Amino acid sequence: MDNNFKDVSTEDIKLIMQRSHAAFLEYQTFSAGQKATFLDAIAEEIEALGDSLLQKASEETNLPLPRLTGERGRTTGQLRMFAEMLREGSWVEASIDTALPYRTPLPRPDLRKMLIPLGPVVVFGASNFPFAYSTAGGDTSSALGAGCPVVVKAHPAHAETSEMVYQAIKKAIARTGMPTDVFQHVHGTSFETGKALVQADETAAVGFTGSTVGGLALLKYSSERKNPIPVFSEMGSINPVIFLPDTLKQNAAELATQYAGSITLGMGQFCTNPGLMLAVEGEGLDEFYKHLGGQIEQVKPANMLHAGIHEAYQKKSSAALSQDGVTDVARTSTKGVDIQAEPIIATVTAETFLQNHLLSEEVFGPFSLLVKCKDEQQLMQVLKTVSGQLTTTVMGTDSDLASHPNLLQMLPLLAGRVLFNGVPTGVEVCASMVHGGPFPATTDSRFTAVGINAAKRWVRPVCFQNCPDALLPVALQQANPTNIWRLFDGEWKK
Template identity: 55%
Template sequence: MITGKNYIGSQLKAGGNITLKTFNPLLNTENPWVFTEATHEEIEEAVALASQAFDSYKRCSGIEKAAFLNTIADEILALGDLLLVQYCSESGFSKGRAEGERGRMIGQLRSFAEMLIEGSWVQATIDTAIPERQPAPKEDLRKMLVPLGPVVVFGSSNFPFAFSTAGGDTASALAAGCPVIVKSHSMHIGTGEMVASAIIKAAQKTNMPEGVFSNLAGAGRTLGASLVQHPLVKAVGFTGSISGGRALCDLAAKRPEPIPVFAEMGSVNPVVLLPEALKQNSQKWALAYAGSITLGAGQFCTNPGLLLAVKGAALNEFAEQLAKAIEKTTPSCMLHASMQADFETGIFTMASQNGVSKVAQFTGEVPPNHGRPTVLKVSGEEFLKNKVLSHEVFGPFSILVECNDEAELLQIINTLDGQLTGTIIGEENELHEHQDVIFALQNRVGRLIFNGVPTGVEVCPSMLHGGPYPASSDSRFTAVGTHAVYRWVRPLSYQNWPDDLLPAELQNENPLQIVRTTDHKLTLSKI
């Protein structure tokens, strides 16, 4: 089922001479398939097709787009275990992880389909005319959200399903009415091609326009830069490193017509451990955080990479229990040999800083490409002196910071970069006693968690997966949940427009029966 070619719309093409292979980190060997990098001509063709497709796709009804998304889900499921085997061979993850992530990908697609059928996401707003108003008549004004145009999506390394070819960025952009061009991640191009084949079949079955979806392969940054700089591309979705995301943001900003880049980038997801909670439940929280730190070989963007607490006996007990749990945790395979090497380099760099000591590290035999779970420790004073200690180490790693007092804890929180999540572990009475800590953390994060772990991102409208820079490039938006659709739309007002030429969402009769804001009131009523 793997051709090694690029989907330019529904056509498979491989006109270039640059090839690449994927890697099986569990077997520590290259996979057999050969993939051909998209050429400049194929990029041009894919973008031109997407631009042409936008003219008709933006006019598709919510019902039509919902059918497309549901059919994508059906076609992905029809690939069966072959897709799961491909996923595992390019990621090192287990079949159970593959099944779980496929379920999330399917769930996202169906959630956006439900949103489209319900219809109120377009935020239809109507202010009816008052021609007799004095001293000047009031015009009839109606507003709703409309799609931006072709969107480029960069697949992520750590979620070959949920944040890649048919992941949240693609699903939300298609729901918005935007054609999508995916730049497949080089670590799982075969998985991407199989998922792309399902999207193409779904597009054909539901009579979507040619070019509504394309899938391009390539290593390095040349392909990505070409896509971001193309004048017909109107927005970008990215999940990855700070350096990669920032490079795309800079390229997009320098265009003659700047475009938005919605990039999810680095995060160490600080956890504040309050003393009473540690005193009452140190073993419980140590076990929970050992599991969170090592989940999926620590390759989650919400991995808890920074533990903050005021020094004392309760913290010492927590550190001892955490060490025992970490040292007993069997290492997991990382996504690629290069990632495991970067992980080892990151640990070495952190451990070499002044004042850093080891809390725990797995000491047994470790197979190739497996990450050795590690927790280090440093004082709050040394942490404040050294910006390196606040950097992300991608993998099963965390650093415990012992603060002298709450004032130092607050100082540390206030100097942190933006984060996806921030967690407070405490007794309920401690929340009232540490309001300054809570408000300080709130200023730095997109999701504030109480007595839980940051790993595990629920896909629902209330989820905010984003945060202040560099957690994301625009903290007003989420990359997870149905509200992710708002990245790919803009508001458009119609003034004094004939009713029968208005979009159905804004017509007097409200034929779609959606909730609208009419003359300042939320209503289902017609005008």
């Protein structure tokens, strides 16, 4: 994680955030179409970096080129998605209730409401996604789309990659005539850097993807401010998967192959990795576990993102395996070296799991714990002890699903995304995706970090009462010059 970039000073952060606020005021004068052109230009400049960007990211993160190629495509796709959001325009949720001057007993004034940007957003780059959750990733593209300038703190694990993307964004700023400081980029490895960025007077919101410790620290810094600001931290999840009896009886080997692939995908370095599996004891479960162990033993160890993540994986997986009652460990047959991770499956009874809170903590990497339950009631009891999650998955036949109504009713209360007969790894970028969940998966379960609605994190509603038409934002003017969908006197109209 060593890099040659100097840590930004606290005094520099003050100036950076002041410039960001000045850019915010200027950025509001640009039309939605101009902002859309800017986002498109960022995507083009990132693509123009070609293979050199992919190679640098691979050097810094140990991620393979095919994975990085796909992630770069996701990143540029997100930018273009928010550009289209701006051009279409309805995302501002314009609502108009025209005046009723003769209504009795009280007249109604003219009321017009829409979403407006909060102000400068600080984004902390993620270690496991050098493109999609970092410099020009979803937090940045959604904030710029919402009308907020962005200050990114590069993740030290891929500082040079971040710097390359930053230079691409600077070119896009110059190409499109955007405010120079609408995007700024800093380096820093100390907690003081993060604290200063969050607590700067001009900072209006924070986006973070990473550890629970890091996310809660940023939340604490915000709460200490004179005026606390929203912190949208995505912090971790064990993504419980429930295997129902009939599907285990019919599909044990197939399910084992499917989940061995999901658990070890990218050496388990995804926030949606299935780290907890639940099932009722029986022959189907025994068959599933036997096949799963065989699949895991065939997986070759691979390098993790960096030494710090590898050290944490070794420590947390060892701690889990050392707990009383954790048995039947299946792991890859070839021992890893250096910072290579060994995929591991462990089992435990529901009774033991319920008595040991440590077993419900995330082990970030290719590790999953299978909890064996005596019956559905005990399985439900285990689920009730699991804290908020990004995802929860149920694997079952039609017969299974029909016979477990209470379980299915419970699942939306646990997570932001409920999957049926699939794997949680893999997050589609679209309007219907929810990448968020109850605490501690995220600090605010009302929002998603993926898809068009990610922009809703960086805005707030404002109502204009009896405002002269010429002074209204374009989206609220009577003639609707941008031809967007609006809720007009209770009806959706253009």
